[in-house]
Amino acid sequence: MMKVKVFKIRIPEEFLYKDQEMLDNFLEAHEIMKVETAFVSEERYWSVILYFEDVKEIKNTVKEPKAVKYSAENDFLNFNEEKILNALKIWRSEKAREQNLPTYFIASNKELMSVARYKPAKKEELLEIKGFGKHKIENYGEEILEILDSV
Numbered sequence: 001m002m003k004v005k006v007f008k009i010r011i012p013e014e015f016l017y018k019d020q021e022m023l024d025n026f027l028e029a030h031e032i033m034k035v036e037t038a039f040v041s042e043e044r045y046w047s048v049i050l051y052f053e054d055v056k057e058i059k060n061t062v063k064e065p066k067a068v069k070y071s072a073e074n075d076f077l078n079f080n081e082e083k084i085l086n087a088l089k090i091w092r093s094e095k096a097r098e099q100n101l102p103t104y105f106i107a108s109n110k111e112l113m114s115v116a117r118y119k120p121a122k123k124e125e126l127l128e129i130k131g132f133g134k135h136k137i138e139n140y141g142e143e144i145l146e147i148l149d150s151v
Contacts, residue, residue, distance in 0.1 A: 002033060002051055009046040020104065023048060028133045035135075037101060046102065069130035072114040084116040084151045091147055095140070106140065107131065119148055 005026065009019045027050075034051040077085060089112060096103040107115075111131035120126045123141045127134075 002053060005050045005052065007048040007050070009048060011044045011046075016104075020108075024131065026050070027135055032135050037105070046105075069132075070114055070118050070128050071130035072110065072117040077113065077116060080151075081116040084119070084148060085112055087147050087151050088112040088115060088144065091143060095143075107136070115144060115148070120145065121148075 007019065007023045007026070009023060010016060030050070030052040032050055032052050036049040036051075038047045038049075039045075040047055088107075089109075092103050092106045092112065095101075095106050099106075108131060111129065114129045114131070115126075118125070118129055120129065122145065123137055126132045126137050126141050126144065
């Protein structure tokens, strides 16, 4: 059965990261069927409507520890990684414009930096990067891998 959840992503920085983290955690834990977004300009926030199915939780089972995902920790990239990062940022800006979304909805700087460092060669490897769930990979995986190939 399909359920609906609405998130409010407020633009001011003191809310933005917390709101976005709540959304990211939700996206990771649920099977998302459809996403709708709208910008509420009077109040300056994004309204995100998620249509999802509950991931069945099996009771009384030991949960597998979540694999630690790769995340670029320091901000130092070598020349080649910088080139990849710049190409990814340009792609992200175009994507955001096209889909009428804020850039951080597509991928955060840290996620792009992690991609530039980790250089995944296939979709399964994208899953190993923090911030990349099934949803993001289905939407953008191919294009990200093409950029990595072409830089």
